[in-house]
Amino acid sequence: MKQFLLGCLLCALIIPTLSIAQTAQLTEQLGKTVLYEDIALSLDGSHVAWVQSTAATTSKQACIQTTSPNPSAATVNLGSLGQRIDADPAWSPDSKTVALFSTAGEKDQRQLWTVNADGSNPRKLSKLKGYAARPRWSHDGKQIAFLYVEEAGGGGPLMAAPAATGVIDTAVHNQRIAVLDLPTGQLRQVSTANLHIYDYDWSPDDKKFVATAAPGPGDNNWWIAQIYTIDIAKGEATSIYKPSLQVAVPRWSPDGKSIAFIEGLMSDEGFHGGDLFTISADGHDILNRTEKRKSSVSSLFWLRPERILVTEIVGGESTISELTLGDNSMRTTWKGAEHIHAFGNFPNFALSKDGKFAAAARSSYETPPEIWSGPVGEWRQLTSNNSGQSPTWGKAESLEWSNEGFNIQGWLLPPARVESGKKYPMVVLIHGGPSSATMPEWPASFGMARAIVAALSSRGYYVLLPNPRGSYGQREEFTRANVKDFGGGDLRDILAGVDAAVAKHPIDPARLGVTGWSYGGYMTMWTVTQSNRFKGAVAGAGIANWQSYYGQNLIDQWMIPFFGSSVYDDPAVYQKSSPIEYIKKVKTPTLVIVGERDAECPAPQSYEFWHALRTLGVPTQLVVHPGEGHLYLKPENQVDRLDRTIAWFDKYLK
Numbered sequence: 001m002k003q004f005l006l007g008c009l010l011c012a013l014i015i016p017t018l019s020i021a022q023t024a025q026l027t028e029q030l031g032k033t034v035l036y037e038d039i040a041l042s043l044d045g046s047h048v049a050w051v052q053s054t055a056a057t058t059s060k061q062a063c064i065q066t067t068s069p070n071p072s073a074a075t076v077n078l079g080s081l082g083q084r085i086d087a088d089p090a091w092s093p094d095s096k097t098v099a100l101f102s103t104a105g106e107k108d109q110r111q112l113w114t115v116n117a118d119g120s121n122p123r124k125l126s127k128l129k130g131y132a133a134r135p136r137w138s139h140d141g142k143q144i145a146f147l148y149v150e151e152a153g154g155g156g157p158l159m160a161a162p163a164a165t166g167v168i169d170t171a172v173h174n175q176r177i178a179v180l181d182l183p184t185g186q187l188r189q190v191s192t193a194n195l196h197i198y199d200y201d202w203s204p205d206d207k208k209f210v211a212t213a214a215p216g217p218g219d220n221n222w223w224i225a226q227i228y229t230i231d232i233a234k235g236e237a238t239s240i241y242k243p244s245l246q247v248a249v250p251r252w253s254p255d256g257k258s259i260a261f262i263e264g265l266m267s268d269e270g271f272h273g274g275d276l277f278t279i280s281a282d283g284h285d286i287l288n289r290t291e292k293r294k295s296s297v298s299s300l301f302w303l304r305p306e307r308i309l310v311t312e313i314v315g316g317e318s319t320i321s322e323l324t325l326g327d328n329s330m331r332t333t334w335k336g337a338e339h340i341h342a343f344g345n346f347p348n349f350a351l352s353k354d355g356k357f358a359a360a361a362r363s364s365y366e367t368p369p370e371i372w373s374g375p376v377g378e379w380r381q382l383t384s385n386n387s388g389q390s391p392t393w394g395k396a397e398s399l400e401w402s403n404e405g406f407n408i409q410g411w412l413l414p415p416a417r418v419e420s421g422k423k424y425p426m427v428v429l430i431h432g433g434p435s436s437a438t439m440p441e442w443p444a445s446f447g448m449a450r451a452i453v454a455a456l457s458s459r460g461y462y463v464l465l466p467n468p469r470g471s472y473g474q475r476e477e478f479t480r481a482n483v484k485d486f487g488g489g490d491l492r493d494i495l496a497g498v499d500a501a502v503a504k505h506p507i508d509p510a511r512l513g514v515t516g517w518s519y520g521g522y523m524t525m526w527t528v529t530q531s532n533r534f535k536g537a538v539a540g541a542g543i544a545n546w547q548s549y550y551g552q553n554l555i556d557q558w559m560i561p562f563f564g565s566s567v568y569d570d571p572a573v574y575q576k577s578s579p580i581e582y583i584k585k586v587k588t589p590t591l592v593i594v595g596e597r598d599a600e601c602p603a604p605q606s607y608e609f610w611h612a613l614r615t616l617g618v619p620t621q622l623v624v625h626p627g628e629g630h631l632y633l634k635p636e637n638q639v640d641r642l643d644r645t646i647a648w649f650d651k652y653l654k
Helices: 002-014 020-031 218-224 451-458 475-482 489-504 519-530 546-552 556-563 571-575 579-585 603-615 635-653
Strands: 034-041 047-054 061-066 073-075 086-091 097-102 111-116 130-137 143-150 176-181 187-189 196-202 208-214 226-231 236-241 246-252 258-264 275-280 296-304 307-314 317-324 329-336 349-351 358-362 370-374 397-403 406-413 424-430 462-467 507-517 534-540 590-595 620-625
Touching: 020 451, 020 635, 034 086, 034 349, 034 358, 034 370, 047 086, 047 370, 061 086, 061 097, 086 130, 097 130, 111 130, 130 196, 143 196, 176 196, 196 218, 196 246, 208 218, 208 246, 218 556, 226 246, 246 296, 258 296, 275 296, 296 349, 296 475, 397 489, 406 451, 406 489, 424 451, 424 489, 424 519, 424 635, 451 462, 451 635, 462 489, 475 489, 489 507, 489 519, 507 519, 507 635, 519 534, 519 579, 519 590, 534 635, 546 556, 546 571, 546 603, 579 603, 590 603, 590 635, 603 620, 620 635
Parallel strands: 424 462, 424 507, 507 534, 534 590, 590 620
Antiparallel strands: 034 047, 047 061, 061 073, 086 097, 097 111, 130 143, 143 176, 176 187, 196 208, 208 226, 226 236, 246 258, 258 275, 296 307, 307 317, 317 329, 349 358, 358 370, 397 406, 406 462
């Protein structure tokens, strides 16, 4: 270990980039970045609420601020000492009160609270035992609904899986819709016990819900969810639409006659993309409203019966557009090199009831995150908590190239300083999913491994972040182009992007690295079995063997739309894309990292790949971080993952 550290130190001394000490300083700086999530705008547009934290802490606290020309901030004090985690603020119909969940005064248990718009009069409304999320007020303001898993945990497959002992297949705890009646304080679960509810919306008359739901276990069956309406008084659920792919964000029209939702090939719960559909409330007259649009709809707001506002992924950027249902026309009102979306995982955008006012947590590779508000496209900055932050990495460029009839887009970050006459190493960072897209945002999130972009660029690397076929942003045909072809066309797209970057910039083709997390971790494992162009690799939460993976992970339903059938019905289609089948071709030194309790990409997959490389004499190392799931939550493990990744590439690429 001492020799390894000395080798890294010597590299740092002769390469004109950040030293190890400076890298630690960068990590500390990024850790102080204030992050914003769960943006909620009052229905009249007068106040915005959000949850605030720093990149290096686990505490999260709700904040409220007016959006007037002279904004004033309110501290949400829930009367607790020490750290707490707030989540999911939601405004009452009269815009005077915020409901939210908080662990204030309790170790881990969330309870439902309300607080006034000025931060006064906090009230704890519940005595819950179990996971709770996504509060939503009824239109009359007399009830608050939320998702509830009684006597069990939740949060989706990104979270660490609980220890599994005893009779496994009998422990199903479905997430149900619970409704709290504010005048009486009575809490009742109104959705049926046999369905796991993923997302929901009140009907305009407060008598029904529309929901995406499936029988439990919930973490696995999101991929086969249907659209249901739920009669609140009777507790009856009726399926009105069984999709061919995945569905998300069901929303009722203001007149109660129709429902809108997103349908498409989605690989991860909470990361939405697809076409916008409408259907009558009784399940008839289904229409694809964006079939020929070269984008992926990521969220929607039904403002008036004839008007829907959507956020879209277009290439590697975001747009906000308005759909007029009468003639099915779409008008884009804003476009930017940012990641703007509502609902799902890590939402950062909200809209007033009339659609005239918006709020967003905006950031890019060049600008740190802050809260902005105002008419769409005319936002003004409300906060300045990150005013002391400035990039220590290079200026991002949108890179485009063609391959096999596809137009591919990606982002390229150069080193912080590029000197004439010198060539630099490059690391390819492949996104997860595969139904996802790399989009510009301030690279300070350690939990989702985005900080690696800043660290690599700051240390003298080019970083290529491609959006190959299978990604969002170029219509459903593009997203579906890697079905039954994992690692095939998408890898060829990525290698063509490497060639495009090398041809345009001073990149040393003999010093290339590759890394990624989740599907990106799989693609890293796959890449080193298919090509010897890369001299170093870091595979995070990867998949080595699709056949064994099918029986190990807790979300096998996601695989069927991509492979066409289960592994038991067509083992060959799983086998052909498995890195372990070509393991003897690997020459690239590969670091393998995974969370101990990862439910999406279980640790045995990383162990299998590392074990094979070690047996075959390929330089490798396996790191399993204790207690972590697919999404790392502990700051010390987040930083350790980053440090090990940088050290590995420094050793083999510099």
